[in-house]
Amino acid sequence: MWEYVDGMWNxxxxxxxxxxxxxxxxxxxxxxxxxxSNYKWIILEDNDPTGYKSSKGKAGKAVANMVSMDxxxxxxxxxxxxxxxxxxxxxxxxxxxxxxxxxxxxxxxxYLKRLKRTALSLPHAFVSxxxxxxxxxxxxxxxxxxxxFLE
Numbered sequence: 001m002w003e004y005v006d007g008m009w010n011x012x013x014x015x016x017x018x019x020x021x022x023x024x025x026x027x028x029x030x031x032x033x034x035x036x037s038n039y040k041w042i043i044l045e046d047n048d049p050t051g052y053k054s055s056k057g058k059a060g061k062a063v064a065n066m067v068s069m070d071x072x073x074x075x076x077x078x079x080x081x082x083x084x085x086x087x088x089x090x091x092x093x094x095x096x097x098x099x100x101x102x103x104x105x106x107x108x109x110x111y112l113k114r115l116k117r118t119a120l121s122l123p124h125a126f127v128s129x130x131x132x133x134x135x136x137x138x139x140x141x142x143x144x145x146x147x148x149f150l151e
Contacts, residue, residue: 001025002116014051015060023064041066047073072146078137084130085122092118 003021005013026041027034033041043061045052045068052068061068071078096114106114140149 002120004112004116009048009051011051011054011056011060014054014057015063018057018060018064018066023066038065042069043067044069044071044079046071046075046079078134078141080130080134083137084133085119085127088122088126089115089119092121 001021003017005017007013022043023041033039041064043066047053047070051057093115096118143149
């Protein structure tokens with residue numbers, strides 16, 4: 001799923017995300033689960049108090065039958081977006097920029113389109129491997145009893 005939030009990220013935008021594009025994406029990807037009445041979707045979240053943890057965000061999750069598996073505070077090593085995917089997107093964005101003429105001026109709209117194209121063009125196998133690596137990372141964290149672990 002790719003969704004750009006125009007404006008401030010807050011409880012209302014989080015609720016709209018849960019009940020709209022996120023729910024539709026989950027239902028499309030897992031129709032057998034969506035067919036079950038009152039199926040509870042489990043989603044991974046960080047601890048953003050302005051959106052996910054707000055009362056409107058929580059209410060939006062409840063309406064969409066979602067429960068969150070929350071990451072510990074300041075734990076980017078457990079969020080696949082933080083430790084892998086955004087890094088790869090950034091590398092690919094910089095590679096594209098290096099190929100552009102030096103005087104290229106990109107509008108916000110052009111940049112956002114290029115960002116979306118770049119993110120959605122990540123190979124499925126790469127994304128799948130990154131997501132599956134979370135299990136190994138969680139086991140490393142457990143072994144380290146919640147402390148720092150080396151890769």
